[in-house]
Amino acid sequence: MNATQLLTKSRQMVRSFGLPRIIIALFLFSLFILAPFFKVNVATSLSDTLNRFGMNAIMVLAMVPMIHSGCGLNFGLPLGIIAGLLGATISLQINVAGPASFLIAIIFATPFALILGWGYGQLLNRVKGGEMMIATYVGFSSVAFMCIMWLLLPFNNPKMVWGYAGAGLRTTISTEGYYLHVLNDLLKINIGRHFTFPTGMILFFALFAFAIWAFLHTKTGTAMTAVGSNPVFARASGIDVDRIRTLSVVLSTWLGAVGILVYQQGFGFIQLYMGPFYMALPAVSAILIGGASVNKASILNVIIGTFLFQGILTMTPSVMNAMIQTDMSEVIRIVASNGMILYALTRKTEATR
């Protein structure tokens, strides 16, 4: 009797937490346990995981507004990233050295994010029901279009352009001398030789996460959730559904732009051309691992998901490779991220009406 009760209770817990999440969490946990046996430093691993978490979390957060308004997963994240890249390149062109360049990049990325996001929103309003597929192609085609633009736009900072031609942007541009590690190094705490807590970057994310959480508690934020939950209900309650959806897409796009800038300051490079091409998939799978569904997501999903996903990315190359002497990390990353997306899409009907 007691045993069966325990069984049903644990089954309920598994169901509420989600089986894939449990498996991935256990996998990550076991990697941390195994690490010392293969002479992998746990402190360094943890530090790396936190670092990657901070770099990617805002791009994962960019999923939330669109999921809330029922536009589905933001596979069009590359569009927001492009806005961020434009902000970054303009900032470097203006050539203000040091941390100020980071703020300048955000300021210049914003109008691009608003305009591109608005257009993207208008497009998604015309393809209700097929948002995610259209979004994927919006992302892909905008990347292709920008491949041409990066060559043609009249940038001329010698640190950015091809050396031999003197025109056209390079594929990777270093942020050194500009905003490299501005957030990473802000208020950072070193514990021991191997562990660094990137306080500034985590605080920056916390600020954005709080802002989005607060927004979802306002009148407009409430309307956004209702539009995603049942657009017909929202319309019958006098909500302009298309306006709210557009707003959510603009927000998501802008978060994507800020997200890539945070990523660049940690990573050290601005990646142009095909760089944004596959950026959407890790962010999408992270929020899904965090327990979000196609039309429900919370800030907690973002935090848990980013931590688990980035944790696995950090740990598999070091631990798994030391263990089986082959490079398995890429395989596991692809299996985990694509598998997660597949899993979430098959559960779509369960989450909707």
Next chain:
Amino acid sequence: MNSEHGAPLLEMQHISKDFFGNQVLSDINFSLKRGEILGLVGENGAGKSTLMKILFGMDEIHQTGGYGGSILIDGKEVRFATPIDALASGIGMVHQEFSLLPDSTATENILLNREPLKHSIASELFGERLNTLDWNEMEAIAQGAIKKLGVNLDGTMLVSEMPVGHKQFTEIARELSKEATTEMEEGLRLLVLDEPTAVLSEQEAESLLKAMKTLSEEGIAIIFISHRLQEIIDVCDTIMVMRDGHIIKTLPSEGVKVTEIAHWMVGREVDSSKRNLRTFDYGASDVILELKNLWVDMPGETVRNVDLDVYRGEILGIGGMAGQGKLGIPNGAMGLFPAGGQVIFDGQELPLNHPKALLDAGLAFVSEDRRGVGLLLDESLEWNIAFTAMQVQDKFLKRYLNGWFTWRDQSAIEAETQKYVQQLEIRCVSTRQNARELSGGNQQKVCLAKAFAVHPKLLFVSEPTRGIDIGAKSLVLDALRQYNQESGTTIVMISSELEELRAVCDRIAIINDGKVFGILPATSESAQFGLMMIGQEVQEA
């Protein structure tokens, strides 16, 4: 008529059926002889379709727990597991909606998937699937069936090019042709026609009725479901009237008048204590809402041209048969479906197709589509009840920074929800429970609470009791009446159930063919409403 067999062709004994405790059929008994035409009439929801589904062994019935009682064919009990079994024993059905392939000819449709086949070398070598169709034989069978029907139908005509009447004939011919192929052991013996004349012109209907008589002379029994009562009287041998899942009357059609049938259909014994006995003083009240030349493009419920005045403080009922447009009125007036014409509320003309403006003006709507329009199924009761009031009237919000920043006032929302949970006796675990988890009746109460929370001047309530059990029904109706009396809110209630309207409303408008057919005080005879519903003028008494 039934000389060669002792037992009747079909006998249904003590048939009963409930959907999750909601009794929709109880103790249905009738029998049908060879060649007899039985007219089955009743309001929407009287149980006609459910009865036919039981006869056919439809999946829907098995999945919801089967049925009680027994069906006898030729005196032997049968229990069909699937419609295919029913077909095998010679029962055919023609549905209200056509199930035909538009780009195939009549002949192809008649024999679809039952085509006579010719063997060829290829099929000898590679199996049955490579048989070819025997077109001559197909033509012959199709023509045989059409001839039996006694109509003129070109077998080579594409369905998409046919007038509706011919489509109907094609469907019937398909049922008839089944005896020529191997499916039926003894050929077609019983044909069920579910409102076949609803879409036909008068002339087409006439030739269909003639065809029915021809079939009956050949010994095929017919169950004929129709809302056109005169047809029923003209063509049927026996008339069976159903209401609320019971058989009210079974009698030979000779000498029966349309008025009598209409009375049996709608006139149930009403508990007089439940009746709304107030007399509304129309002289002392002004018009609050005026609909002028309203048209609404709502699929299946088209409103063509409605002129209607609603008086301040009254409860106006809107009734009519399904598909006549009664549901289109509130949906159009609230901007949910494309509409045109004029809506004048409190002396001001309101823009149509603009839900926000209509809500701002003080109108509210409880939709008939509870799950689709009425509720956020995956959100809490609190959200469901507070959301509209929050968005339209800025209730339940805390303001900061000069009102620039708003914040959901969780405690106010909870208090309001708690209030309605108690007032309307909404049965739930907590106010945070998702609306999806409630029963239909409780969901309906949540919809009402949502509308009440807006404190509207005029409330449209559409099909408030659809799909909920009797206990919840009376609670919902009482809540509406009480709300009207206490806050003076004008209520326009749309319902398919006439007795419900008569119990609650002051006046009842009957909609027919997208127009207001007539308005009578709720105290009028129910037979008069019944006549209006089927589009017949009422003689002024």
